Amino acid sequence: MILALLVASAAILWYGRRSSRALAAQVAAKLVPGADGIIPGAEPISLDASGSRAVLLLHGFGDTPQTLRYVAAALHADGYTVRAPLLPGHGRTLAAFRATRAKQWIAAAREAYEEMCLAHGPSPVVGLSMGGALAIVLAAETPTMPALALIAPYVSMPRRARFVARFHPVWSLITPYFRSGGDRSIHDETERARNRAYGVLTPALLFELSRVVRRVQVSLPRVKSPTLVIHGLNDERIPPDAAAREYARLGASDKRLIWLDQGGHVLTVDHGRDRVIELVKDWLARHPAGVAAHSPARPAVT
Template sequence: MAFSELSQPWRSAPHSNPAGGLLLCHGFTGTPHAVRPWAEDHAAHGWDVRTPLLPGHGSTWQEMSASTWQDWYRTVRESALELQREHGTIGVGGISMGGTLAAALAEDPAVAPHIGALVLVNAAMVDSPVWALAPALSRLVPSVGAIAGDIRREDVVEEAYDRTPLRAVGELRALVRRTREGLGRITAPALVAVSPQDRTVPPRSSDVIASRVAGPVERMTLGASGHLATLDHDAEDLFARSRAHLVRRMPTSTETRR
């Protein structure tokens, strides 16, 4: 897969009076391309948005094999802390494993107090027993076919790896299990969006999130989209709901800096 500029880390242009800071996280084997339309939509409405590229992503699947969940988390955590220094309270969102990382930030004692709202789209929170075999199998079969590309729109192609490194699947499993165990520590209001026909992440992941977090939960069904809803038919409705959730739950950036 050839990666374009859309797969690079992105930050919105400065606003003289920003609505607030927003961090958006992409998913496993993907790139910021998956959240770029989401980011651009919110930037157009005044948000200071960042979409980091996770280590091992956007290059080769072999490089991803050498990365760990700690590497991925460290990257989004650094971005969150930087945004918090600028804006005080921030919003955090993500899709797929990006949603898992967003939830992990909301469990982090150093980061969570300054997260005003979460938006979790088809976030991975249920691991598969098959995942447990991935690290051992990786010694024999380093990679398998792509898991990316679950999009119902025929005119959209996700910029992601065409191979899935099995060693990295084991890292994903560790991240999911760790984050699921800490869901009860999340107090930030969460918008939890799910595609019932998701072929990548079990839709019941959204039920796990909604039933375990301590903060208020709003739910949204993405009935016309596959896993990559941010690039699919429900994208505009999702973005509008995301904006409304952030505005309702978060103070303005000016208020948080007082």
């Protein structure tokens, strides 16, 4: 009996690791970095404008600034200097992604924001998914941030993901790499094909993402900047009830929650993205830099 269990366990480990190697090889063949070490299409976005207004855009976990290109172009056309950095480990190789940690993503976002504020003064931040989580951390640290726009912010983790993250050393032995299910995050087939996300995770990376979420849980009540939250009713990453619950914990007195019935999780490139862009542009226009951040509370709307 014991021998049979040992054989079965060995077979599971062998199959899991073999499948993981094949999955990693598929990603490596599909997403080949260029001479600069960055996957073509995953580069940071840097758009300069003649005016003083500027905005920082932060992309999601395992993804790239490519998901924010429409928002970046629209804000630049409105006169904003736009920066969308490529977070550490992203848009390069799976090995580079696997080697990064939550503290590096937070530090990179903080450095990018500090550089922007030095050049342009207090500036708004727009964050998508984990980028929204990073934006919350920045806002909690920066009372002078004039506005915050969070698009499908990754502010809570589903139970199954928490389980894998908690026991990541064990899961790493069984399945070093596994599919993230990111293909469900973009409903628009053309945009899904253009996406430069890895589409693959490791249990340890999921643990690092859980660290970001824990940091966000502490930061939410400390956010005082006017905050717009845009969330999809069809988001498969963060269910609407979880999004509403975390929105209620936001400390900002001026906040607004908008529900969209189009698109999945990556709303910035999916069906309905024009509406997302309109909402972000309007929110930033209503809360320009230099205006007091504390306005009367506004109710959430649908």
